Ligand SMILES: [Fe+2]
């Protein structure tokens with residue numbers, strides 16, 4: 636199917652069989668950034684034109700390395716050093732996760748740790764009281780939250796509160812306004828949680844956490860994209876490539892690989908580092924279930940139109956992902972609805 640952005644008139648090819656039929660879905664245009672809608676109730680694009688020239692099949696240029704290999708290596712080193720300069724995940728979040736990982740964790744001790752950081756504690760109370768957790772306004776203190784929600788859910792809420800401070804800013808290189816990446820990350824976290832709940836319940840907590848931070852590498856790469864903005868935009872425009880392609884082309888690695896480096900810096904377990912590294916290529920992950928969950932949830936987040944992601948994951952859902960879960964298009968439509976509802980009912 637060929638669809639055309641009503642704003643900039645750029646045409647895109649998308650694979651019709653991967654779209655949830657019977658719904659209206661929103662797409663971010665990878666060219667101008669405007670969102671446009673596709674009405675699948677009639678299987679016809681709102682912006683689709685029945686005539687006009689089709690976009691030619693682009694002969695994809697082979698990956699080229701920057702001309703000067705020494706410069707390329709220098710840039711790679713510089714980017715990896717930037718990982719060390721990223722603000723740390725608040726200590727209270729790390730400590731809480733460590734305590735909760737211990738099945739004998741003392742709820743009182745966990746509450747005391749959370750209360751040492753007033754910013755996080757306030758956020759935790761706000762999130763815990765949102766309609767998503769069914770506790771609207773009923774939780775009055777952190778110790779009350781730990782009793783009512785239980786340690787695992789409290790850990791999830793603390794992670795949400797901590798991640799917002801890191802993911803909530805704007806990223807001018809990628810064209811994200813403030814909170815765009817945060818909302819996308821929330822959608823992927825909820826999508827990952829919902830998928831793992833039905834397919835692999837043992838992975839629920841890890842899936843939620845990995846979904847939240849899967850794109851943290853973009854925070855590192857953004858300033859480098861800004862430096863080469865014109866060059867990168869021209870590459871994407873001329874060769875119909877995505878930011879993901881541009882990252883590998885210009886920096887030698889993509890944001891998923893950088894995200895895995897950030898996770899190492901934060902001392903997250905290998906069970907999160909590895910799946911995050913392959914969230915755009917789960918086929919290379921040696922069948923990591925969490926990699927497939929993240930990849931699927933990313934796709935669902937794009938379809939739901941929450942936040943903004945110009946990665947074009949929509950057009951690149953890796954072959955075999957639907958089969959990995961045994962999903963049909965109806966399952967994807969249902970996931971889009973559930974994720975949208977989850978994000979709408981969480982207080983952030
Ligand atoms: Fe990503």
Ligand SMILES: [Fe+2]
Nearest residue numbers: 823850933944
């Ligand atoms: Fe993503």
